[in-house]
Amino acid sequence: MLSNPTSQPTTRVEAAMRVYEAGIQALRDAGFDELSKNPDCIDLVHRFETGSRTTAGFQTTLIAKMQEQWIPGELGDYRLADVLADTLRIYPSEAKARRRIAEDLGPRTGFSGAPLDPVYPNTAAAHADGAIGRGHITVIREFFAQVPSYVDAETREQAEAKLAEQARILRPDQLRRAGNRILAYLNPDGDAPEVDRERKRSFTLGKQGTDLMTKGSFCVDPELRAYLEALFAKYAKPGVGNPADTDSTVDTEPADEVAQRDTRSVGQRQHDGLKMVLRDALASGTLGQHRGLPVTVVATMTVKELEDATRQAITGGGSLLPIRDVVRMAAHAHHYLALFDDDGRPIYLGRSKRIAQGDQRLVCYARDKGCTFPACWRPANCCQCHHCREWVAELGLTDVDQLALVCDSHHRLAGVKDTDWHTIVAGPDHKYPGRILWVPPKHIDPTRKPRINHYFHPHEYWDLV
Incomplete structure (x- = not known):
């Protein structure tokens, strides 16, 4: 201006x-x-x-x-x-x-x-x-x-x-x-x-479009190309894993009539094949843990969103999933589906241990959906659980209503000093009860007016107009 x-x-x-x-x-x-x-x-x-x-x-x-x-x-x-x-x-x-x-x-x-x-x-x-x-x-x-x-x-x-x-x-x-x-x-x-090949390697996912599709780019090294070639040799064959054909399988060689009915392009078959392999890998439960949860897909929604199949759930990575896709994915093992009331209010879970448990992280995933620091865009998968009340070994509790998802960089800004950002939980009389508020230090805002992150709750931007 x-x-x-x-x-x-x-x-x-x-x-x-x-x-x-x-x-x-x-x-x-x-x-x-x-x-x-x-x-x-x-x-x-x-x-x-x-x-x-x-x-x-x-x-x-x-x-x-x-x-x-x-x-x-x-x-x-x-x-x-x-x-x-x-x-x-x-x-x-x-x-x-x-x-x-x-x-x-x-x-x-x-x-x-x-x-x-x-x-x-x-x-x-x-x-x-x-x-x-x-x-x-x-x-x-x-x-x-x-x-x-x-x-x-x-x-x-x-x-x-x-x-x-x-x-x-x-x-x-x-x-x-x-x-x-x-x-x-x-x-x-x-x-x-x-060294030059290593410098060039990349695999980049672009932003989700309004149709929820995602474009990306990649430059793979010879080893990854060899893996993809072996994968596509089986999973991208005509008649294998065709989502439009109930007779299409991956366990046996496809019959000629099944292959002939497969009208997918090469690119579409490779897309579907890669999706099947990744789905099976996530469902296997052999990929270990990430920030206290198995490496898997976490999708959150309200009961109203589930009943209205035209709406979408949000994943721990911050992407949107159509409800019909979530329901289909829920049929596979080791995926988490968290349902909350229409107001998005989570259930109460308490722990006396310092580290937040997996079920508490799921509640934070559903409530916060990503980093709670004002304007931060980092999704839940990139966050850790922060104690809004400073944890003390003798008195501290790791209760879910006092936990907040915070990315690594913004977690370093939180503390109890005058130069730190403070975190509090919005009370029942607040416009957004139960949400996490960040109180800036005086050198940022002398009035220390609490701030809230609307990024993962985009409908709230209308309230700011």
């Missing part, structure tokens, strides 16, 4: 910032109706693009500066990326991406305190000039992720300088083609050492 303070600026940065904000306001007031010719419009669009790229470079410098002097909890959260996401109201993934860019393009300081050049100095200079955008930076960073480890430092520096020079005049797609030519020169045989 633009500001128009009347006090005198105390720094050159503040004075320049006020001129910048005043200029934006003047443009907003002037409008663009007087621009009737397309050449004038495209010129202005280009100047705006240069300006936005330049301000993005300012942000990169500031983020790098904050990262170097970062104190967990100073600005209310443990990680800088979380502070950026909440302050700028951007995706957490976008905040992490900006922080990583700042690590490569922002100013650095050595152990002796002497300033160091950015990791990619020429790219940083072009970024600061407003000559390149986020797309160019992504291409250059991805280029160096593919450069073989045996390439010497001098050659890397020459490649970075050439790419930064080309980025000033090329589109990102054109720059990628130029980068591929350089990669072909650096690695003409295409042979990658083991």
